Amino acid sequence: MxxxxxxxxxxxxxxxxxxxxxxxxxxxxxxxxxxxxxxxxxxxxxxxxxxxxxxxxxxxxxxxxxxxxxxxxxxxxxxxxxxxxxxxxxxELRPVPHPVLVGIANLPLLGEREYVQALRARLAQIAERIAAIRAAQRAQAPLPAPAREVFSYSLSLLEAERSWLAERAQVPDGGQDRLQEDL
CATH class of the missing domain: 1.10.10.10 (Winged helix-like DNA-binding domain superfamily/Winged helix DNA-binding domain)
Structure with missing residues (x-):
């Protein structure tokens, strides 16, 4: 079932x-x-x-x-x-729909500056989410094993996205060629 x-x-x-x-x-x-x-x-x-x-x-x-x-x-x-x-x-690995991928798939609709601004805005939100999760984690300590694993996995995913966003958000204005090559 x-x-x-x-x-x-x-x-x-x-x-x-x-x-x-x-x-x-x-x-x-x-x-x-x-x-x-x-x-x-x-x-x-x-x-x-x-x-x-x-x-x-x-x-x-x-x-x-x-x-x-x-x-x-x-x-x-x-x-x-x-x-x-x-x-x-x-x-089991299952596909998880991620709305950010739909936005990225429509990148041709955006200018480079808009894209970088959106990445930076998302990066700031990710940083806030990481801080909130860490605060929740501290507030509930000591944590049972399942909660520790949920926090650990969630933070790992957010840290990976933060790293990717930080790299992408550093694309300088006029760097459209580099951006297109990376895509």
Missing amino acids: ELTPAELTVLGLIIERPRHGYDLEQAIEERGIRQWTDIGFSSIYYLLSKLEKRGLVRVPEAPAAAKSRRVFQATDEGREAAARNALALIG
């Missing part, structure tokens, strides 16, 4: 410990999970409902409570599906 990244993220948080929807939102916010997944606050209950219908999470019998305070637990099937999907996502 294939899980979307959002489903696997929510299921993984429930596997860590039983949680209700608001608790999931807090964990997602505190850990900066929205930096690398597309889980909106409004989609948490939708995802919980889907996981429950598929038998991957359950709510133990309890006195009637408000829906928002239903505490979800992972089922054995949920744990197995999460493990299989996590292994597949880690071990």
Whole structure:
């Protein structure tokens, strides 16, 4: 049974410990999970409902409570599906759409100066994102192994992009020939 990244993220948080929807939102916010997944606050209950219908999470019998305070637990099937999907996502190289590539593919529409300005703007944003991730990492120390790996991988990707952008953003005005050769 294939899980979307959002489903696997929510299921993984429930596997860590039983949680209700608001608790999931807090964990997602505190850990900066929205930096690398597309889980909106409004989609948490939708995802919980889907996981429950598929038998991957359950709510133990309890006195009637408000829906928002239903505490979800992972089922054995949920744990197995999460493990299989996590292994597949880690071990299989999958194409990831990257909007910056669409912009670069349309480079002929831009002048060199515009392109360099856009690269420099992106470079500044990358630097801000790196600083924010490092601050979140420090704020949550000591980190469990999965969180350390997420931070490490995220920072490595951002550092690689920062390096590429820094090299490209140094193209001097009038260096269109060099830019075209590199492309």
